Amino acid sequence: MNLRIALALGAALPALLAMPGVAQDAKSADDALAEKVISNTNPASFQAYGFTPAPKLVSDKEVQGGKALRLPLTGTGEPWSMGVNVPLLKPVKAGDKLVVAFYARLNKSDAPTAKINGQIQLSTAPYTALFGKPFDVTPEWKLLQFSGKVDKDYAVGTIGAAFHLNTGKQVIDMGPVAVLDMGQ
Numbered sequence: 001m002n003l004r005i006a007l008a009l010g011a012a013l014p015a016l017l018a019m020p021g022v023a024q025d026a027k028s029a030d031d032a033l034a035e036k037v038i039s040n041t042n043p044a045s046f047q048a049y050g051f052t053p054a055p056k057l058v059s060d061k062e063v064q065g066g067k068a069l070r071l072p073l074t075g076t077g078e079p080w081s082m083g084v085n086v087p088l089l090k091p092v093k094a095g096d097k098l099v100v101a102f103y104a105r106l107n108k109s110d111a112p113t114a115k116i117n118g119q120i121q122l123s124t125a126p127y128t129a130l131f132g133k134p135f136d137v138t139p140e141w142k143l144l145q146f147s148g149k150v151d152k153d154y155a156v157g158t159i160g161a162a163f164h165l166n167t168g169k170q171v172i173d174m175g176p177v178a179v180l181d182m183g184q
Helices: 003-017 026-036
Strands: 047-049 056-059 067-073 083-087 097-109 114-122 129-137 142-149 159-164 170-181
Touching: 026 170, 083 170, 097 114, 097 129, 097 159, 114 142, 114 170, 129 142, 129 159, 159 170
Parallel strands: none
Antiparallel strands: 047 083, 056 067, 067 170, 083 159, 097 142, 097 170, 114 129, 114 159
């Protein structure tokens, strides 16, 4: 089972199996979920911004896929001044439900948790959020998710998943991120 499918299964299998007409066997579920993933789940493909020097891709056998993007945050400035964008590779239609599932952990900090915000937002100014959710990240890898419906049709490149991370002087590791289009 490839990384995209495995990540998607953990996040969206209950919703997928509840859809009419979807076969209940694992092979059919894998194929159906693979078609619903509309982002590159590989941390090496993420667009990190606000970092000097650039974040590094690290190996970590504890996270699915074995790779994570290590993000050293300064804690100075606004939460959105340092973050990660994950572009969508396919267009979406008005009313489509998007599920964003991602792995994250707090790698280094003086605090026991870190606050981050995940959202689907416009890819250009004014970077308006369509929907999102704040999260507490701990030193343990966790699969986190949020979902919502898009308000209108969006072409490829006009919206994406965004993570605002600069909430303290800390290091956050981002593992795979999957955006799934569950349709209407």
